[in-house]
Amino acid sequence: MDTSARLLRLLSLLQSRADWTGAELAERLGVGLRTVRRDVGRLRELGYPVDAAPGAAGGYRLGSGTALPPLLLDDEEAVAVTISLRTAATGSVTGLGEPALRALAKLQQVLPSRLRHRVTAFRSSVVPLTGAAAETVDAALPAAIAAACRDHRRIRLRHRRGEQEQVREVEPYRLVHTPHRWYLLAWDTGREDWRTFRADRIMSPLGQPGARFTPRPLPHEDAAAYVSTSISVAPYAHRARILFHAPLAEVAPHTSPTAGRLEAVDGHSCVFHAGSDSLREIAVHVAAKGFDFEVLDPPELVPVLLEVAERLRRAADGSRPHGPGTAAGS
Structure with a gap:
């Protein structure tokens, strides 16, 4: 590589992780340690704050400076950032829309044509579905x-x-x-x-x-699991534990963290923790997931399940299709 290409490659490496030894950088760039030191000096002259630690265990890291250095992204990173910016413009945080669109315009302007086609396809094909105004949070908060x-x-x-x-x-x-x-x-x-x-x-x-x-x-060691329980179970009059006879990976796509918390038991079953002010709501909610299950707690949920099951059976019996010439109810 010539000097300019090598400097860009060095800057990209320094941005990709926190710490690099001189030997690691030299191997990646295909040069000697002396060339690495010279290139680090050139980056500093250009305004990039590259910190160095002396000694055999020392190395280099890109520090924070007074100006934002340009980011060097590979193809997949560039597409991921572009799609994320587009999504952020219509997300749940107010105040991000205009900055996200400005950053998106800058990024799209410099994308290679092979990536611009992928991003353009996403932009022209994807439309956000918005319903009633959702609760949003100011970006500063x-x-x-x-x-x-x-x-x-x-x-x-x-x-x-x-x-x-x-x-x-x-x-x-x-x-x-x-x-x-x-x-x-x-x-x-x-x-x-x-x-x-x-x-x-x-x-x-x-x-x-x-x-x-x-x-x-x-x-709790898992803050997300704790919050899921505190918003989906703790505030309600009835709390339930349901054992699903299916792996957690199969049940998880049918469960929102705001509706309950899943906990793996083994490779074939998992426990669902949920809450509601109505046992009937819990019964219908777990039955609608489409997996075999049993009630661990509370025992009062079992007769409610039987009541719901009987109502569904009556509805099914009364809704059977009738063949030609068959009287309703016969």
């Missing part, structure tokens, strides 16, 4: 919450519950999101317990971050 999670700083939330507004001081830990909603997992200092807050009910803007806190162990 998850960014501010994420920063507080990272820095372990308390925040004061103004949180809506119906027509009421509550002020809560919390220690934020994780942001968990579904395709349509964002949730904050936090320790509520007033309640002295873990709480899950819907982000679209948190009023913007947040106040200034508060005092630092010492992180405590999370209530």
